[in-house]
Amino acid sequence: MLCGLNTAPLGASQRTSAVLNTSHRDGAPTTEEIIGLTASASQEQLTDLHIFLRGTDPISYKLARFSCDGYAVEFGLPQGEFQVEYFNGDGNSLAVLPINGRSLVFANVLSGSGARYVAARYIWSDGGMRGASLSDAVSAEKHTLCRQVESGNGNK
Numbered sequence: 092m093l094c095g096l097n098t099a100p101l102g103a104s105q106r107t108s109a110v111l112n113t114s115h116r117d118g119a120p121t122t123e124e125i126i127g128l129t130a131s132a133s134q135e136q137l138t139d140l141h142i143f144l145r146g147t148d149p150i151s152y153k154l155a156r157f158s159c160d161g162y163a164v165e166f167g168l169p170q171g172e173f174q175v176e177y178f179n180g181d182g183n184s185l186a187v188l189p190i191n192g193r194s195l196v197f198a199n200v201l202s203g204s205g206a207r208y209v210a211a212r213y214i215w216s217d218g219g220m221r222g223a224s225l226s227d228a229v230s231a232e233k234h235t236l237c238r239q240v241e242s243g244n245g246n247k
Contacts, residue, residue, distance in 0.1 A: 140196075150180030157223060159237035166213070166225050166235055167191035175215075184208070186215055188225070 144150075158172045167190040176187040184199035186208040197208030197215050205218035209228070217223040219239070226234035 138194075144181045144183060146181035148181045150178060153177040153179075156240040157237045158240050159225070159235045162233075162235035163225070163237070165233075166227070168225065168235065172240055175217075186217070188213075188215060 153176070155175050155177065156172050157175055159168055164170055169189055173189050178185045178187075184206070186197040186199070186206075187194050188197060188210075189195075190213065195210045195213070197210040197213070199206060199208050201207070202216070205216055205221070208215040208217070212228050214226045214228050215223065216226070223237040223239065224234050225237065
């Protein structure tokens with residue numbers, strides 16, 4: 092099962108795409124097959140991320156729009172509405188958030204309620220329609236509260 096995505100432009104000449112693939116060849120995968128990251132140095136800079144997963148489970152994709160309180164800018168989130176992308180498949184759950192003008196990939200970790208994702212020093216807690224928050228793992232009291240505006244689901 093192959094899942095592909097082209098995200099919204101990061102800037103005038105940047106866009107990203109991600110491909111998740113659960114098919115594999117016989118034998119052990121090469122390093123390039125496990126994860127491939129390619130960046131082009133041309134004027135129109137593209138960043139592609141390919142993650143090959145062993146298994147046959149389909150990969151689901153969800154796109155959700157959020158809007159956060161006034162503290163969002165301190166975390167590098169865009170002012171106003173922004174998109175969060177979710178990928179789930181073969182026991183892996185990822186969320187992609189726009190932090191400081193870049194796409195930061197968060198991995199799901201154990202949580203008592205809702206979904207919790209971590210990347211670098213950030214924790215994204217998504218409680219669905221109950222709301223979400225982005226917090227700083229180093230400074231636990233620093234966080235921004237967000238609400239989901241709309242979402243879309245699809246299997247790719």
